[in-house]
Amino acid sequence: MGASQSSQDFQPNLDENNYSIKPQYQESNNVQPIEKTAHSELGDHAKPMEKTRKTLQLPHNCETILKDADSPVNKSSMDNLVSQLHSGVFLNQKRKKYWVNKKLNKNCFMLFARELSITWGGDYRYWHWCYQKDTTSDEYIEVAELLQVCWLEVHTKFDIAKLSPGTLYQVVAMVMLRDEAYGWEDAVNFRLTLPNGHKVERKETLMNKPKGLWIEIPVGEFTTSSGNSGELDIYFHEYTAGTWKGGLILKGVAILPKN
Incomplete structure (x- = not known):
């Protein structure tokens, strides 16, 4: 369980280290999928080729769950984050382990x-x-x-x-x-x-x-x-x-x- 797997299920086109992380669902348990958005930091008149920020969708309640991680989670890039989620993260002094099923993109x-x-x-x-x-x-x-x-x-x-x-x-x-x-x-x-x-x-x-x-x-x-x-x-x-x-x-x- 929890074997390391690739980031196929999380493949928005991101510029390196230029993204923000938001949970796929709100913590209120009312399921509200968040649309992927492009945002220009220069306003509506930004040139088409300028960099944009995109939202990376994560599994349900992922950010809340990771608050109990035993060690810092690597968020330096999408690939690193996804790889760690697929491999698994120990929680609460190794009393629990959390990982994401790659094929289903569901919490385990x-x-x-x-x-x-x-x-x-x-x-x-x-x-x-x-x-x-x-x-x-x-x-x-x-x-x-x-x-x-x-x-x-x-x-x-x-x-x-x-x-x-x-x-x-x-x-x-x-x-x-x-x-x-x-x-x-x-x-x-x-x-x-x-x-x-x-x-x-x-x-x-x-x-x-x-x-x-x-x-x-x-x-x-x-x-x-x-x-x-x-x-x-x-x-x-x-x-x-x-x-x-x-x-x-x-x-x-x-x-x-x-x-």
């Missing part, structure tokens, strides 16, 4: 394990925190390894206004099962709760999943609209069976566009 997010509320996650008898290299960059991110627990419960919330409107999104849990994983015969319960109270629920058994590699476990799907606001509630658990389980590494939860 990864909520890493530290952004999740994990029951007993602070008790080192049950969970072990360690660093692993991010699969799409040279950075290291923190993951949570389940040692042993009979009460699995993970929960987080996300501001839905940061997602691209009019888009079908899927939420997936990113996990890895060790070869010695055990206790996953009982299905894990997954649930999304939308801001309007609508719930999307499903179950999945992890025992026969591939071992030793990152896999995506579907949590649910939903569609955004232009007026979306409020929080998306993401929750999964397995504690009704009362069986002990272990050998699972939790990277986080990804929110990805499908169209």
